[in-house]
Amino acid sequence: MAAVKIVNFVKRFGEVTAVNNLNLEIYEGEIFGLLGPNGSGKSTTLLTIATVYKPTSGDIYVFEHSVSREGDTVRKFVGIAFQEPKAMWVDTPYELLLWHAMIVGYTSHEAKNVVKETMERLNLWEHRKKQFYQLSGGTRKKLEIAKVMIQRPRLAIFDEPTAQVDVITKHALWDVVREMRDNGSTVIVATNDMFEAEKICERIAIMYRGELRTLGSVKELKDQVPGGDVVEVSFEGDREEAKDALLKLDGIGRYMLGNDKIVAYLNKGEERAAEIVSALMSAGIKVKRIMVQEPTLDDVFFYFTGARLGEG
Ligand SMILES: Nc1ncnc2c1ncn2[C@@H]1O[C@H](COP(=O)(O)OP(=O)(O)OP(=O)(O)O)[C@@H](O)[C@H]1O
Ligand SMILES: [Mg+2]
Numbered sequence: 370m371a372a373v374k375i376v377n378f379v380k381r382f383g384e385v386t387a388v389n390n391l392n393l394e395i396y397e398g399e400i401f402g403l404l405g406p407n408g409s410g411k412s413t414t415l416l417t418i419a420t421v422y423k424p425t426s427g428d429i430y431v432f433e434h435s436v437s438r439e440g441d442t443v444r445k446f447v448g449i450a451f452q453e454p455k456a457m458w459v460d461t462p463y464e465l466l467l468w469h470a471m472i473v474g475y476t477s478h479e480a481k482n483v484v485k486e487t488m489e490r491l492n493l494w495e496h497r498k499k500q501f502y503q504l505s506g507g508t509r510k511k512l513e514i515a516k517v518m519i520q521r522p523r524l525a526i527f528d529e530p531t532a533q534v535d536v537i538t539k540h541a542l543w544d545v546v547r548e549m550r551d552n553g554s555t556v557i558v559a560t561n562d563m564f565e566a567e568k569i570c571e572r573i574a575i576m577y578r579g580e581l582r583t584l585g586s587v588k589e590l591k592d593q594v595p596g597g598d599v600v601e602v603s604f605e606g607d608r609e610e611a612k613d614a615l616l617k618l619d620g621i622g623r624y625m626l627g628n629d630k631i632v633a634y635l636n637k638g639e640e641r642a643a644e645i646v647s648a649l650m651s652a653g654i655k656v657k658r659i660m661v662q663e664p665t666l667d668d669v670f671f672y673f674t675g676a677r678l679g680e681g
Contacts, residue, residue: 377427402570448522563666596622598638
């Protein structure tokens with residue numbers, strides 16, 4: 370069963386089309402990444418999965434229940450940490466989380482324990498008695514995340530969870546996300562950060578201007594960038610012969626030839642390294658060293674969106 374099935378989903382706000390005919394499946398038990406530059410429709414999609422918005426057309430099914438027609442059922446499955454936590458309460462962080470814990474079904478005794486445990490884990494305990502306006506942006510973010518950790522929903526959604534938090538907290542959050550998945554939750558993370566996506570997500574969808582650009586593991590996305598791998602071979606022997614041997618191979622795009630080095634761009638470089646070495650050896654060239662470099666994450670992002678990260 371798909372945890373989330375998005376079918377021909379369109380969301381318009383007046384004249385603005387935020388999401389344009391999105392089709393996507395998120396499997397149960399995976400950590401799924403939603404990537405895209407600012408304004409590409411990530412939050413709109415997540416908020417619709419969480420039933421905050423209704424689709425303009427198309428539908429989204431959460432564990433086979435329609436967000437349009439069965440909102441109450443869907444809400445039981447979903448927990449979401451919003452991108453921008455709002456001050457909707459007058460309570461302290463501690464009171465807020467305690468209240469939240471009781472709402473999602475803990476007894477008062479259990480609630481106290483789980484709230485303390487969660488706040489300590491995210492270094493929130495020292496802030497428990499403050500007012501919302503006294504909290505830093507990162508601390509507000511952690512409070513959002515704490516809500517989802519306490520809830521342990523079947524589908525956990527984090528909208529740019531680490532955008533404002535420090536490095537130590539980032540690592541703690543990545544651990545939390547993996548742990549939730551190990552305990553049976555399906556997790557969706559929206560992020561602008563390819564590194565974060567590579568670190569925790571099993572599959573990634575890249576959105577751009579409300580549309581899906583590509584879908585797959587980071588490895589698969591890298592392999593889709595044409596001529597994306599860089600293979601660097603250091604050799605001893607005749608450079609012209611080395612070049613001729615190399616160019617006989619399929620799929621060599623651009624290349625650069627030095628006195629004792631060739632750099633070539635091609636796909637799936639790591640799988641083809643052996644082939645390159647043996648072609649050169651057959652031509653009487655001694656290979657001293659071969660290095661394969663994948664495209665960088667920025668290359669991948671740029672290829673699929675034509676935009677550097679953070680651009681509108
Ligand atoms: N409530 C709203 N009313 C009007 N327009 C909206 C609303 N919410 C989003 N939009 C527009 O829809 C588009 C997609 O916005 P969305 O917030 O989904 O993008 P995003 O990918 O989450 O961006 P970011 O990385 O900045 O969080 C943008 O053009 C945005 O201005
Ligand atoms: Mg967003």
